[in-house]
Amino acid sequence: MKPFLLLFVGFFFYPLLLFSQEATKTIPKRIYTTSTFEGEAPKIDGILDDVSWNSVTWGTDFIENRPDENTPPTEQTKFKIMYDAKFLYVAIRAIDANPDQIVKRLSRRDGFDGDWVEINIDSYHDLRTGFSFTVTAAGVKGDEFISNNGNNWDGSWNPIWYTKTNVDSEGWTAEMKIPLSQLRFGKSEEQIWGLQVQRRFFRKEERSTWQRIPLDAPGWVSEFGELHGLKNIKPQKQVEIQPYVVTQLDTYPEEAGNPFRDGNDFSLNGGIDGKIGVTNDLTLDFTINPDFGQVEADPAAIALDGFQIFFREQRPFFVENKNIFDYEFANGQDNVFYSRRIGRNPQGYPNTSAGEFVDQPQNSTILGAAKFSGKTKNGWSIGVLESVTGKEFAEIDNNGTRRNELVEPLTNYFVGRLQKDFNERNTFIGGIFTATNRRLQDNLNFLHRAAYTGGLDFKHNWKDRTFYLEGNVVASHVAGSKEAIKLTQESLTHLFQRSDAGHVDVDPNKTSLTGTGGRFEFGKAGGGTWRYDAGIIWRSPELELNDVGFLRQADEVRQYANVGYQTTKSVGKFRRISARFSQFTTYDFEGNYNRIQYEFNGNMQFLNNWFIDVGAAHKPRIFINTFLRGGPRWRFSEENFGYAFFGTDERKKLRTSWGMVYSQAKQNNFQFLEVSGDVTYQPTNALRISIGPQYNSNPNKTQYVTQVDASGNTRYILGTIDNQTLSASIRLNYTINPNLSIQYYGQPFVSIGRYKDFKYVTNSIADNLNDRFYQYQPNEITFDSTSDLYQIDEGADGNVNYSFGNPDFSFVQFRSNLVLRWEYIPGSELFLVWSQGTTGFGNARDHLLQSLDNQILGQQPENIFLMKFTYRFVL
Missing domain, CATH: 2.60.40.1190 (Immunoglobulin-like)
Structure with missing residues (x-):
């Protein structure tokens, strides 16, 4: 732990030495009467x-x-x-x-x-x-x-x-x-x-x-x-009621013999959104049976590391006033409240036999939701959210005989948030509490019955808000059956079963789990050209937030420090110049020193409004606890990466930006190359067209494949992967007038992964790359195309010891939305929506463009035609 302590002490106290070097000039407050x-x-x-x-x-x-x-x-x-x-x-x-x-x-x-x-x-x-x-x-x-x-x-x-x-x-x-x-x-x-x-x-x-x-x-x-x-102005207690009616027609390729896929479905639905001013400070928002059909589709993505993918919230009810409920307690996307959990995809799947067809619901129905939020004049920020999602059943057909199986239980979600300003608004203290409660039945006992999270946060500013000290702490408690808690302990977020971990182990008899996390940070936010901050983050191994929050990985202690510089005047040919140096180290709760990284970023904007972004990083130490999915810590070779982007004047009718990211690991352990860009053309004031292509290549000699049992010994199988991804975001906006517009969004996406040179882990933390694994010899591995399995004969003695599936993949997807929006009176809207999507799994041996042609252009798409009408009553 000595390197961590030295770095943390140095970076945390160095800013204190500069405390009096720069003084913020107080600007007189202007008054308009x-x-x-x-x-x-x-x-x-x-x-x-x-x-x-x-x-x-x-x-x-x-x-x-x-x-x-x-x-x-x-x-x-x-x-x-x-x-x-x-x-x-x-x-x-x-x-x-x-x-x-x-x-x-x-x-x-x-x-x-x-x-x-x-x-x-x-x-x-x-x-x-x-x-x-x-x-x-x-x-x-x-x-x-x-x-x-x-x-x-x-x-x-x-x-x-x-x-x-x-x-x-x-x-x-x-x-x-x-x-x-x-x-x-x-x-x-x-x-x-x-x-x-x-x-x-x-x-x-x-x-x-x-x-x-x-x-x-x-x-x-x-x-x-x-x-x-x-x-003598009086607070206005607003009351707004907004009912909606939506009709929807789905068309899709008919599937022979499947009664649930006969080619089309039609539905008529309705609901109400409302807003009531309880006081002028505090508002009650509610929704009954909300519809989010006009929301843009999520971008396609593939995660080879196995972790869940974070998608931003786009549903209007949850987006509005989201800042009041926000509680980012650590770094990245970790948050005590992640509203995409409400209305999530059902987590269960029915037990079926051969020849049965399933109609699986895509989302959990939000029966109702309400938010009570606002801020009082004396500095209290208040947010309360309550939502209930209904039971979801999958319908199974067996030669005309139908039955239903529960795949998502009745669930209640609660979020409470409170903050108080004082010290002339220079300080605040707050807290958050969340609760998830499910009414479980036997077939869904793998879910938590209850999940609770509580947190306290604070921030103190001084010297005209130039300096600040902030922090937060979080505690979580989940409860459920032995099966549910065992699954949590063994999930990728926790991995208590990790073979070389001495500080955690799976307890199959546990029915609850309690953990903590938090962050403390000191920094300089203003005054002069320099900024800096330093802090520490921790997530205990038992911390679990994913019932109504977002947590990627537990079991980590992170120290970080950042120093930034920015100009406050034009310099030579530049409007602005900024630069930033960052450093962080990570440990797990056993004290393993897992990672250190140094990074530099710079931005320059020219007088002609063109810009350049550059950056580089050095990672001399990379150990990952989760890479082998319950196996020992894995060491990646030392890595260096850099990036460079440039862009033209964004005010021009024709504008563009392009950039490249390149990464290279020692001994060619892995590489990463990404090229992306954006071209926007605005031929008239009303029409804008843009396309943002992106290509990346990510070859890796040690990509995780699977783990198998070999006569009582676990083999962690790796392979050399050639992974390439190609996508493009296409947007077209035509605005007839400020209240009437047509928007199109489309994204073709294809990702191919081809594996070869399979191997298994021998010494996962060896310094030399080739000492970390044993690569199968040609006479030890054969591929059975009939079963699509690789069969392993260790030692080539003629006996098959084990086998594993072919990991090659070719994922192709196209998603698009065409939306006409008309705000015919303030607050009331008409939406006409056409959504189209195609998803396919092609031949991994085809090249990217061939897969795109076969699986998108050569397939019948699924279509959704939707009309939504809303009218806002202001009472």
Whole structure:
């Protein structure tokens, strides 16, 4: 443990030596004072000729934020804000000496292309969260919920508000009408809110702001100016009900003899989404029988390491306000709450005999779900989520005789999240609790009956938020049958059966498992050109989160440290330059020193807005506990990797970016080469076409295949794999107007793996690659094409000792969505969707393009035609 301790002490305390070297300059807070108005409210038409606007003065004197911070912008901007009992009204004039050059590109909601202006409002005045309302010169709306002091902008927040724009001889103008019911604020005779107004001057890729925010500031929301003059406004208790009706037709290739695959299925369904303002601070969201048919398909992926693949949440109910429930306790994607568990694929499969056909449900039905969330004026953030998924049955047909078997039980999911700000919003302490409870029957006893997780987290900022200390701890408890807990102990996340592990072993009599995890980190977030952080993460072997969270691997202690540099002014031919050096080491709970890695990353953006990203890493020590799936620790040879990407100006109608990642291990243990790119063409303001091809090659001399019993000895079988993958993401967006658009997404995907030179592990941690395995001689291994098995005769004595299946694979898939979306009135939508998919398993000996042709172009696809109609009632 000595290398770990020395590195951790050094990297953790070195920043303290620099504590006083850089001081953050306090920027005076600007104040805009609003007022009510007399007479009629302004007409929201983008033309600022209403008499009521004379009730307030202009806020102006914007300052450039990018690329040359704290200098006068090319063109000035000014704004007015006024209010009445129900609405906040905003007028913005974006002065432009050449109005014919204003860029007015169309897109769907939250498409921030071309010239735009936005207003950010911190109505909680907590210096961490805010509401952002953006409008482009073309009239496209954008709205986002800001959290984590500007480090997270959630575009899934879709409030009802109104806006129009207009171009005239002085530039362009925008009017906004924002219902107070869409904001969150407490009761007070006079409100003080955080305020920022920002403009993008597209031709020069220039940002200017009303309140100056230095590029070395520790955050975004904490640096806002202030909005004063809001007197006697009353919190608005909104009530929104949104029923939906959906019709769906599925077509697919008919399967002879299978009564469940007769060529087509039709369904009619409906449900309700709702939002109730319990107070103006806290909102109750609920859904009954939600439909997610218009959601884009997940990208195709293959994991040769056996671990589960993380997919981002795309379902609207779970995406909205997700920041309140977020609890990333470690690194990567580990999270106490992973909403994709709710409505997951059924985990059971029926027992069948030859000749039987199965209709297996694809997802668990969400009977209902509700969220109670928000933030009070005195700093309490509250989130409660409750969801119930129903029993799912597979239907089995045996020559016309039908029966049902349970494949997913009735399950209740609960998540509770609480945080409290204090110390003038510079400190918060919070907690989370999750519970999963299943009503199990005998055939599903391999699942946990109950799973509970609790956590505490905190963050403290000081010296004007320049420095911070944060941390969290997590404890988990799962309970179930002996079978369920044994399966958990033996799962890839835990591997208690690992043959060389002295600190864990499988207990077949256990009916519960309790573990812990956590993270502590210190860092510098602002002030000057340098940033740094250092910390420690741990996950005990018994930690288990995967009932309603996401945990890739337990049994790890990780130390890490990062040092970063960024310019705050243009330098020579560069707009921005940034660089980062990172280091980490890992251990397991037995004290095995498993890994150390050093990495450098750099980014340079030129004055012409082209960019270059480069990076390199050195991994002198790589031991993996999970590679042999319960076998001993495995050593990979020393590795070096590097990458380089470049991109053209993203504002241009024709733009592109390309890059390459290359990795090479010592003794040619493995290689990795990936080439990817993106080409986007926008021939008109309404049409955008893009394609993002990607190719990777990943040959490996020691790819895990399987494990077999050889006369009482376990053989861990490896092979030399030639793995190649080719895919392309294709997107087409046509926007008729800001409320009516057509979008297409498609992804062909093919991955081929061919194995040869099979071997078994002899000394898994040997320094020399060739000492780690014994490779079968030609007279010891034969392939039986009839059974598709490799037969092993160790010693070539004429006796077959064991066999294993042919691991070659060729996976081909095509997924696409064509969606017409029409927001015919604010908050109410019509979707027309056509989804198409093909999945095939080709010949691994074919080349990539041949497999793509045979399995996609040569196959009849499955189609889904869907129409969804929603109407939002605001009461």
